[in-house]
Amino acid sequence: MSGTGDVLLELLEGNHSHVEELPDDYFADVQTGQQPNVVSICCSDSRVPQERMWGVDHPGAVFTPSNIGNQVWDEDEGEQIVDGGVLYPIHHAGTDVAAVVGHTGCGAVTAAYQVATGGENPGPQGVDKWVEMLVPVVEEALESDLVDTEADEETVINQLVEYNVDHQAAFLRESEDVPDDVDVYGFVYDFQGVYGNEHGRAYLVNHNGETKPEEIADRIPDEYETATQSLLY
Numbered sequence: 001m002s003g004t005g006d007v008l009l010e011l012l013e014g015n016h017s018h019v020e021e022l023p024d025d026y027f028a029d030v031q032t033g034q035q036p037n038v039v040s041i042c043c044s045d046s047r048v049p050q051e052r053m054w055g056v057d058h059p060g061a062v063f064t065p066s067n068i069g070n071q072v073w074d075e076d077e078g079e080q081i082v083d084g085g086v087l088y089p090i091h092h093a094g095t096d097v098a099a100v101v102g103h104t105g106c107g108a109v110t111a112a113y114q115v116a117t118g119g120e121n122p123g124p125q126g127v128d129k130w131v132e133m134l135v136p137v138v139e140e141a142l143e144s145d146l147v148d149t150e151a152d153e154e155t156v157i158n159q160l161v162e163y164n165v166d167h168q169a170a171f172l173r174e175s176e177d178v179p180d181d182v183d184v185y186g187f188v189y190d191f192q193g194v195y196g197n198e199h200g201r202a203y204l205v206n207h208n209g210e211t212k213p214e215e216i217a218d219r220i221p222d223e224y225e226t227a228t229q230s231l232l233y
């Protein structure tokens with residue numbers, strides 16, 4: 001038993017329960033391939049349940065690339081390109097919907113905000129790379145008239161989260177690697193009651209480039225009117 005720590009034990013036990021509980025036909029439809037309906041680019045934050053937030057409990061439905069700050073890009077020899085985790089399902093698995101999913105209280109956006117306002121990189125280098133890719137987004141946001149820089153830091157961070165979602169969604173829409181018929185949606189997952197009182201609501205903040213909640217509301221069923229909100233001016 002040496003080396004079998006508490007967490008490892010939890011993993012083994014958890015997976016054992018998973019195996020026991022799965023219906024026999026759970027993977028039947030996806031034995032030989034996948035055709036996920038959506039690629040959902042999330043922040044890796046442990047408080048953001050990537051499939052569960054969409055009510056999904058079956059395999060093959062959501063392609064789930066994630067990183068700190070839900071960034072759709074990567075850098076390759078100095079060039080900013082759309083990340084392979086986003087492009088793979090679009091080019092090779094028939095996916096024609098992309099969702100960029102930020103979340104309230106994001107640590108990556110907070111770190112980028114601190115760097116943009118004169119603070120230190122959090123380190124180590126592997127973290128700094130992804131924080132630094134967010135810094136220009138934050139700087140652009142702070143110079144725009146969409147963010148209230150006089151507000152308390154928590155409010156500013158949450159506005160920056162939404163701005164970043166819009167920015168990432170725009171990057172996808174403008175990329176030649178993303179076909180024009182791919183729908184791009186932006187969401188902010190709110191587990192803190194920032195947008196409203198519904199913890200766990202993924203607020204739709206961007207619908208194929210449209211960011212005004214009243215315009216977005218016209219594009220979705222009436223019953224979801226309150227699921228589109230914006231913290232930006």
Ligand SMILES: [Zn+2]
Binds near residue numbers: 070105106109
């Ligand atoms: Zn985050």
